[in-house]
Amino acid sequence: MANILVVDDEMGIRELLSEILSDEGHAIQLAENAQQAREARAQGAPDLVLLDIWMPDTDGVTLLKEWQRDGLLTMPVIMMSGHATIDTAVEATRIGALNFLEKPIAMQKLLKAVQAGLTRAQETVRAPALAPRPAVAPPPEDGALAAGVPFSAAVPQAHASVRGAGATAGEGHMFNLSFDLPLREARDAFERMYFEHHLGREGGSMTRVAEKTGLERTHLYRKLKQLGVEPGKLAKKNQ
Numbered sequence: 001m002a003n004i005l006v007v008d009d010e011m012g013i014r015e016l017l018s019e020i021l022s023d024e025g026h027a028i029q030l031a032e033n034a035q036q037a038r039e040a041r042a043q044g045a046p047d048l049v050l051l052d053i054w055m056p057d058t059d060g061v062t063l064l065k066e067w068q069r070d071g072l073l074t075m076p077v078i079m080m081s082g083h084a085t086i087d088t089a090v091e092a093t094r095i096g097a098l099n100f101l102e103k104p105i106a107m108q109k110l111l112k113a114v115q116a117g118l119t120r121a122q123e124t125v126r127a128p129a130l131a132p133r134p135a136v137a138p139p140p141e142d143g144a145l146a147a148g149v150p151f152s153a154a155v156p157q158a159h160a161s162v163r164g165a166g167a168t169a170g171e172g173h174m175f176n177l178s179f180d181l182p183l184r185e186a187r188d189a190f191e192r193m194y195f196e197h198h199l200g201r202e203g204g205s206m207t208r209v210a211e212k213t214g215l216e217r218t219h220l221y222r223k224l225k226q227l228g229v230e231p232g233k234l235a236k237k238n239q
Helices: 011-023 034-042 060-069 086-095 107-126 142-146 183-201 206-213 217-227 231-237
Strands: 003-007 027-031 048-052 077-081 099-102 159-163 174-178
Touching: 003 011, 003 034, 011 027, 011 107, 027 034, 034 060, 048 060, 048 107, 060 077, 060 086, 077 086, 077 107, 086 099, 086 217, 099 107, 183 206, 183 217, 206 217
Parallel strands: 003 027, 003 048, 048 077, 077 099
Antiparallel strands: 159 174
């Protein structure tokens, strides 16, 4: 059983979601506006929050930003709306929302999203400290490769140096990637470097990065969230 906070200014939506989730064995808290949601969060973090975007006092995206700013976004949040644009949904995902449900919400979609959110929360609690990201390493001396020194001798054992593809002279980045990592971790590390490289070159523009990488924007945002890459911070760093 999980403790789920439902935040929506429409009484019918609150009652419907409460009934469905209660039938699944969850304990439900209800809030009809952002202030009630703040008060509920102050009493302790729920296991999951279903948060409406359009509310009369403070909209859900603004509330999400408040929680993120104050270090209170420690639980999965699923955004809901019947009128939000894709840009609004993407913005919420960038801030830290786990998912977005469009109203009217189909029951199976609701239950699937809630289960995924609760599973993510449990994995976060059980997960050990994350391994540090691959460190940036200086490139091997040009003379070493020019002289025909084998690649394995120019790079530390069980590591590969990867230069940002397509970088012009002076803007390439050299990363140290261990071959001893499990395949999935090595792939995630490379993808993180790849997207950080393109975000840096494009000044954080998601539109241009999507074009460069051949990904649809929503898919790109989900991928960056999965990898822990924050476009906003990279854009500021490169200004």
